[in-house]
Amino acid sequence: MPSALDRAGQIEQAWRRERPDLDPSAVGIVTRIWHLAKIFSDERRTLLAAEDIDPASMDLLGALRRSGSPYALTTRELARQTLVTPAAVSQRLTRAEQRGWVTREPGEHRAVLVRLTDSGQRRVDDIVGRIFQREAELLAGISSAQRSVLARELRRLLHSLDDDRAGQPLPGVGSQV
Structure with missing residues:
Protein backbone atom coordinates (compact mmCIF):
# COMPACT_ATOMS: atom_id res chain seq x y z
CA MET A 1 0.00 0.00 0.00
CA PRO A 2 1.50 3.37 -0.95
CA SER A 3 2.38 5.87 1.75
CA ALA A 4 -0.06 8.77 1.99
CA LEU A 5 2.90 11.06 1.43
CA ASP A 6 3.82 9.23 -1.81
CA ARG A 7 0.24 8.66 -2.95
CA ALA A 8 -0.14 12.17 -4.40
CA GLY A 9 2.91 11.64 -6.61
CA GLN A 10 1.59 8.29 -7.78
CA ILE A 11 -1.81 9.78 -8.58
CA GLU A 12 -0.17 12.63 -10.50
CA GLN A 13 2.02 10.21 -12.48
CA ALA A 14 -0.96 8.00 -13.32
CA TRP A 15 -2.92 10.99 -14.66
CA ARG A 16 0.09 12.11 -16.70
CA ARG A 17 0.19 8.62 -18.24
CA GLU A 18 -3.58 8.33 -18.81
CA ARG A 19 -4.29 11.92 -19.83
CA PRO A 20 -1.09 13.46 -21.23
CA ASP A 21 -3.23 16.30 -22.62
CA LEU A 22 -3.92 17.57 -19.06
CA ASP A 23 -1.65 19.14 -16.46
CA PRO A 24 -2.25 17.27 -13.18
CA SER A 25 0.52 19.09 -11.28
CA ALA A 26 -2.01 20.59 -8.84
CA VAL A 27 -2.67 17.06 -7.57
CA GLY A 28 0.85 17.00 -6.10
CA ILE A 29 -0.01 20.05 -3.99
CA VAL A 30 -3.73 19.80 -3.28
CA THR A 31 -3.75 16.08 -2.42
CA ARG A 32 -0.77 16.53 -0.09
CA ILE A 33 -2.54 19.44 1.61
CA TRP A 34 -5.63 17.25 2.07
CA HIS A 35 -3.50 14.45 3.53
CA LEU A 36 -1.72 16.85 5.86
CA ALA A 37 -5.00 18.43 6.93
CA LYS A 38 -6.34 14.98 7.80
CA ILE A 39 -3.23 14.10 9.81
CA PHE A 40 -3.22 17.38 11.74
CA SER A 41 -6.99 17.29 12.27
CA ASP A 42 -6.89 13.69 13.54
CA GLU A 43 -4.02 14.51 15.89
CA ARG A 44 -5.83 17.56 17.27
CA ARG A 45 -9.10 15.66 17.74
CA THR A 46 -7.28 12.82 19.52
CA LEU A 47 -5.53 15.24 21.85
CA LEU A 48 -8.76 17.11 22.60
CA ALA A 49 -10.66 13.87 23.23
CA ALA A 50 -7.96 12.81 25.71
CA GLU A 51 -8.45 16.18 27.43
CA ASP A 52 -12.24 15.71 27.49
Missing part, protein backbone atom coordinates in the same frame (compact mmCIF):
# COMPACT_ATOMS: atom_id res chain seq x y z
CA ILE A 53 -13.00 18.81 25.43
CA ASP A 54 -14.69 18.99 22.05
CA PRO A 55 -13.17 21.02 19.18
CA ALA A 56 -16.05 23.52 19.18
CA SER A 57 -15.57 24.30 22.88
CA MET A 58 -11.82 24.64 22.37
CA ASP A 59 -12.45 27.01 19.47
CA LEU A 60 -14.64 29.14 21.73
CA LEU A 61 -12.16 29.16 24.62
CA GLY A 62 -9.28 29.89 22.27
CA ALA A 63 -11.07 32.91 20.78
CA LEU A 64 -11.71 34.31 24.25
CA ARG A 65 -8.14 33.68 25.43
CA ARG A 66 -6.61 35.28 22.31
CA SER A 67 -8.77 38.38 22.80
CA GLY A 68 -6.49 39.53 25.64
CA SER A 69 -7.36 40.68 29.10
CA PRO A 70 -10.11 40.80 30.32
CA TYR A 71 -10.80 37.80 28.01
CA ALA A 72 -14.32 38.85 27.10
CA LEU A 73 -16.16 39.15 23.78
CA THR A 74 -19.75 39.68 22.74
CA THR A 75 -21.60 36.74 21.26
CA ARG A 76 -21.57 38.57 17.91
CA GLU A 77 -17.76 38.91 18.06
CA LEU A 78 -17.45 35.23 18.97
CA ALA A 79 -19.62 34.23 16.01
CA ARG A 80 -17.48 36.32 13.67
CA GLN A 81 -14.18 35.00 15.05
CA THR A 82 -15.22 31.36 15.10
CA LEU A 83 -17.04 31.48 11.75
CA VAL A 84 -20.25 29.95 13.11
CA THR A 85 -23.82 31.14 13.47
CA PRO A 86 -25.07 32.88 16.62
CA ALA A 87 -27.14 29.75 17.35
CA ALA A 88 -23.99 27.61 17.25
CA VAL A 89 -22.23 30.08 19.56
CA SER A 90 -25.15 29.81 21.98
CA GLN A 91 -24.88 25.99 22.03
CA ARG A 92 -21.13 26.19 22.60
CA LEU A 93 -21.61 28.73 25.37
CA THR A 94 -24.12 26.52 27.15
CA ARG A 95 -21.63 23.63 27.24
CA ALA A 96 -18.75 25.86 28.37
CA GLU A 97 -20.91 27.57 30.98
CA GLN A 98 -21.98 24.20 32.42
CA ARG A 99 -18.31 23.32 32.89
CA GLY A 100 -17.53 26.64 34.57
CA TRP A 101 -15.26 27.90 31.79
CA VAL A 102 -17.25 31.02 30.83
CA THR A 103 -19.89 33.35 32.16
CA ARG A 104 -22.45 35.45 30.30
CA GLU A 105 -23.37 38.94 31.39
CA PRO A 106 -25.25 41.88 29.91
CA GLY A 107 -23.16 44.09 27.67
CA GLU A 108 -23.77 47.44 26.05
CA HIS A 109 -26.65 47.93 23.61
CA ARG A 110 -28.39 44.67 24.57
CA ALA A 111 -25.32 42.63 23.68
CA VAL A 112 -24.33 39.57 25.68
CA LEU A 113 -20.75 39.64 26.95
CA VAL A 114 -19.00 36.30 27.36
CA ARG A 115 -16.13 36.21 29.82
CA LEU A 116 -13.52 33.49 30.31
CA THR A 117 -13.38 32.37 33.94
CA ASP A 118 -10.14 31.66 35.79
CA SER A 119 -10.93 27.95 35.43
CA GLY A 120 -11.52 28.40 31.71
CA GLN A 121 -8.26 30.28 31.31
CA ARG A 122 -6.30 27.56 33.12
CA ARG A 123 -8.00 24.93 30.98
CA VAL A 124 -7.33 26.62 27.64
CA ASP A 125 -3.74 27.51 28.59
CA ASP A 126 -2.99 23.90 29.50
CA ILE A 127 -4.54 22.47 26.36
CA VAL A 128 -3.00 25.06 24.02
CA GLY A 129 0.42 24.19 25.44
CA ARG A 130 -0.19 20.52 24.63
CA ILE A 131 -1.45 21.36 21.14
CA PHE A 132 1.54 23.55 20.31
CA GLN A 133 3.94 20.90 21.63
CA ARG A 134 2.31 18.11 19.58
CA GLU A 135 2.18 20.19 16.42
CA ALA A 136 5.85 21.12 16.84
CA GLU A 137 6.59 17.38 17.06
CA LEU A 138 4.62 16.78 13.86
CA LEU A 139 6.64 19.51 12.10
CA ALA A 140 9.99 18.22 13.37
CA GLY A 141 10.71 16.68 9.97
CA ILE A 142 11.38 20.10 8.49
CA SER A 143 13.77 22.80 9.71
CA SER A 144 12.78 26.12 11.21
CA ALA A 145 13.83 27.86 7.99
CA GLN A 146 11.72 25.45 5.93
CA ARG A 147 8.76 26.08 8.23
CA SER A 148 9.09 29.82 7.64
CA VAL A 149 9.18 29.36 3.88
CA LEU A 150 6.22 26.96 3.97
CA ALA A 151 4.19 29.33 6.17
CA ARG A 152 4.95 32.24 3.84
CA GLU A 153 3.98 30.31 0.70
CA LEU A 154 0.79 28.92 2.25
CA ARG A 155 -0.15 32.44 3.38
CA ARG A 156 0.47 33.68 -0.18
CA LEU A 157 -1.75 30.91 -1.59
CA LEU A 158 -4.52 31.66 0.92
CA HIS A 159 -4.39 35.37 0.09
CA SER A 160 -4.62 34.64 -3.62
CA LEU A 161 -7.64 32.40 -3.06
CA ASP A 162 -9.22 35.03 -0.83
CA ASP A 163 -8.68 37.61 -3.59
CA ASP A 164 -10.31 35.24 -6.09
CA ARG A 165 -13.33 34.95 -3.79
CA ALA A 166 -13.95 38.72 -3.97
CA GLY A 167 -12.97 39.31 -0.37
CA GLN A 168 -15.19 36.56 1.06
CA PRO A 169 -13.19 34.91 3.86
CA LEU A 170 -12.38 31.26 3.47
CA PRO A 171 -14.34 29.06 5.85
CA GLY A 172 -12.56 27.59 8.86
CA VAL A 173 -11.28 24.06 8.62
CA GLY A 174 -11.16 22.07 11.80
CA SER A 175 -10.90 23.75 15.14
CA GLN A 176 -8.80 26.82 15.65
CA VAL A 177 -6.66 27.59 18.63
